[in-house]
Amino acid sequence: xxxxxxxxxxxxxxxxxxxxxxxxxxxxxxxxxxxxxxxxxxxxxxxxxxxxxxxxxxxxxxxxxxxxxxxxxxxxxxxxxxxxxxxxxxxxxxxxxxxxxxxxxxxxxxxxxxxxxxxxxxxxxxxxxxxxxxxxxxxxxxxxxxxxxxxxxxxxxxxxxxxxxxxxxxxxxxxxxxxxxxxxxxxxxxxxxxxxxxxxxxxxxxxxxxxxxxxxxxxxxxxxxxxxxxxxxxxxxxxxxxxxxxxxxxxxxxxxxxxxxxxxxxxxxxxxxxxxxxxxxxxxxxxxxxxxxxxxxxxxxxxxxxxxxxxxxxxxxxxxxxxxxxxxxxxxxxxxxxxxxxxxxxxxxxxxxxxxxxxxxxxxxxxxxxxxxxxxxxx
Numbered sequence: 211x212x213x214x215x216x217x218x219x220x221x222x223x224x225x226x227x228x229x230x231x232x233x234x235x236x237x238x239x240x241x242x243x244x245x246x247x248x249x250x251x252x253x254x255x256x257x258x259x260x261x262x263x264x265x266x267x268x269x270x271x272x273x274x275x276x277x278x279x280x281x282x283x284x285x286x287x288x289x290x291x292x293x294x295x296x297x298x299x300x301x302x303x304x305x306x307x308x309x310x311x312x313x314x315x316x317x318x319x320x321x322x323x324x325x326x327x328x329x330x331x332x333x334x335x336x337x338x339x340x341x342x343x344x345x346x347x348x349x350x351x352x353x354x355x356x357x358x359x360x361x362x363x364x365x366x367x368x369x370x371x372x373x374x375x376x377x378x379x380x381x382x383x384x385x386x387x388x389x390x391x392x393x394x395x396x397x398x399x400x401x402x403x404x405x406x407x408x409x410x411x412x413x414x415x416x417x418x419x420x421x422x423x424x425x426x427x428x429x430x431x432x433x434x435x436x437x438x439x440x441x442x443x444x445x446x447x448x449x450x451x452x453x454x455x456x457x458x459x460x461x462x463x464x465x466x467x468x469x470x471x472x473x474x475x476x477x478x479x480x481x482x483x484x485x486x487x488x489x490x491x492x493x494x495x496x497x498x499x500x501x502x503x504x505x506x507x508x509x510x511x512x513x514x515x516x517x518x519x520x521x522x523x524x525x526x527x528x529x530x531x532x533x534x535x536x537x538x539x540x541x542x543x544x545x546x547x548x549x550x551x552x553x554x555x556x557x558x559x560x561x562x563x564x565x566x567x568x569x570x571x572x573x574x575x576x577x578x579x580x581x582x583x584x585x586x587x588x589x
Contacts, residue, residue, distance in 0.1 A: 220338045224331070225553040229537055233547030240574045241547045242562045245379060245520065247442040249491055249565075255441060258482035262475035271471040274462055275301025275450070279477040283450050286484045291423035292433070298458055300451045300465060301472050301480075305409045305436035307465075308451040310336055312432040313371070315461045316403050317342040321370040326356060327555035328380050328523065330407065333373050334555075342370070346555055354381055354514045356389040361396045372397060374421070375407040377414055380554045380561035381523040382499070382516025384414060390421050397430060406433045409449075412440040412488045414518035415496045422452075429454050437480055439519075440488040448472050448480050495520045498564040498571060505575040509582060513559075520565040523551065527558040529585050536560060544581030546574055 226243060233239040274280065280296035287294040302308040309332060317323060319341030325333045326347045337344040345364050352360060356374075372393060376385040385393075397404055406422045422433045436449035453461065502522055506513060512525040526536050533550035537560060541547050551559030562578075564571055 217339050217341050221335055226549050229541070229547055229549055229553075232538070233541055236541050236545065236547075239541055239545045239547055240570055240577060242564070242566065242571075242574045243547045243549050245439075245563050245565060246444050247439065247491070247520075247565045248567055248570075249442045249494065251442050251446070252483075252486050254486055255443070255479050255483045259475050259479035262478035267474040267478055269474060271301075271474040271477055273466040273469075273471050275299060275472065276474065276477045279481050282481045282484050283452070287433075287452060291420075292452070293425075293428075294452050295455075298452050298455055300453075300458065300462060301477060302449045302451055302465070303469055303472060304438060304447045305407065305434050305449040306332060307469060308434035308436075308449050309333070309405070309407065311461050311465045312405050312434055312451055312453070313337065313342075313373075314340050315457070315464050316405075316432070317370055320368065322366060322368045324361070324364050324369060324372040325555075326374065326378075328378075328551060328559070329373070329554055330375060330379050331553060331555070333407075343368070345369070348556070350556055354378070354383040355386055356392050358392040358395065361392055365396055365402075369402055371403040371405055373405045373407060375410075376418065376420070377410040377516075377518025379410065379519055380521050380549070380551070380559075381514050382519045382521050383514050384416055384418050384517040387419050390419055394421060394424065394427065398426060402430065404431050406431060408433055409436040409439050410519040411435070413492055413495060413520065415492070415499065416517040418518060429456075432457065437483050440491065441483045441486060442491065443480075443483065446476050446479070448476050495565065498568070501568075501571065502562065502564045502575065505579070509579050511582070520563060522562045522564065523559050524562060525558060526560055526582075529582070533557055533560055540578075540581050543584070544577050546577040546581060548578075 230243045233241045280299040283299045284294040284296045313336040317340040322343045322345045323337050324345050324347055326349050334344045347364050432453040434451055438444040513522050516522050533552050537548050537550045549561040
């Protein structure tokens with residue numbers, strides 16, 4: 211066999227997909243695994259795409275994105291307190307492409323990137339591909355918030371970036387002002403980038419402070435955003451990256467070297483999305499959040515209060531097994547699928563997604579209650 215890129219050796223298949231596939235292979239299994247909205251893309255967005263197709267907007271778009279969409283994104287970001295010009299915007303194939311472009315563009319082999327855990331596993335994978343070293347910051351002991359003391363323990367002269375995701379996947383926790391102050395103090399004026407994964411930012415149920423709006427960090431900050439979550443556009447594959455102009459000049463070349471552009475008609479629909487209120491979807495998720503957390507409280511399960519996104523991170527340590535064993539047994543014996551906390555770098559928890567129908571959610575909660583009651587009877 212001919213050797214491959216050594217940096218690929220540490221990559222593994224998505225465990226979220228693996229547990230979802232196991233659930234699909236289990237007849238009658240209810241799934242609370244994938245973080246994909248069950249709601250439909252709003253009608254005006256779909257109509258905009260169809261109108262673009264009728265207008266024959268089916269040819270290559272500029273690598274950086276259409277001027278109309280980049281202008282709309284810049285205006286959207288500026289309205290929410292993050293002054294942005296269209297030259298600072300790169301339209302991407304979803305937030306994953308934005309994250310790849312951002313992290314591959316700023317990380318060199320041997321440099322370190324600080325990743326709070328529990329957190330999205332893609333950050334670690336991208337760091338590995340870049341030849342960089344992920345340094346994990348365990349926030350479970352600090353109320354799922356970031357403290358100055360914890361950051362001081364992980365930042366070294368090799369630290370090149372910190373990644374934050376608020377509201378967080380898998381917990382739904384929003385980083386408070388004290389957490390953001392600690393992050394800012396750790397990087398301000400230093401050669402360290404801050405990568406803000408803001409894909410759930412518009413799905414918040416409590417105030418959501420945001421460092422991407424801090425003018426003192428404008429030369430160090432890269433913002434990754436997606437249309438998938440707030441507008442139920444997962445299959446459209448569109449997101450964006452904003453960053454300082456001096457960074458964008460190089461990232462644009464990196465992106466163009468591997469991705470041509472997002473389809474033109476999709477970009478036209480995205481312009482309409484930015485004018486479409488997210489409140490109706492957010493209120494549906496808020497109601498589902500309240501239902502799930504109420505049920506979990508009544509079951510006696512503990513969890514950090516989710517203030518955004520559409521996940522709950524439930525503590526299962528009392529059952530005396532690791533999270534992978536718990537989730538595998540729950541699929542096979544309880545006909546319910548969740549994601550092990552180990553997939554997010556944190557053992558002893560499971561992630562439950564509530565971006566599914568109310569009926570599916572009720573079935574899932576009933577089966578979870580029955581399963582943990584059964585486990586308790588085994589002792």
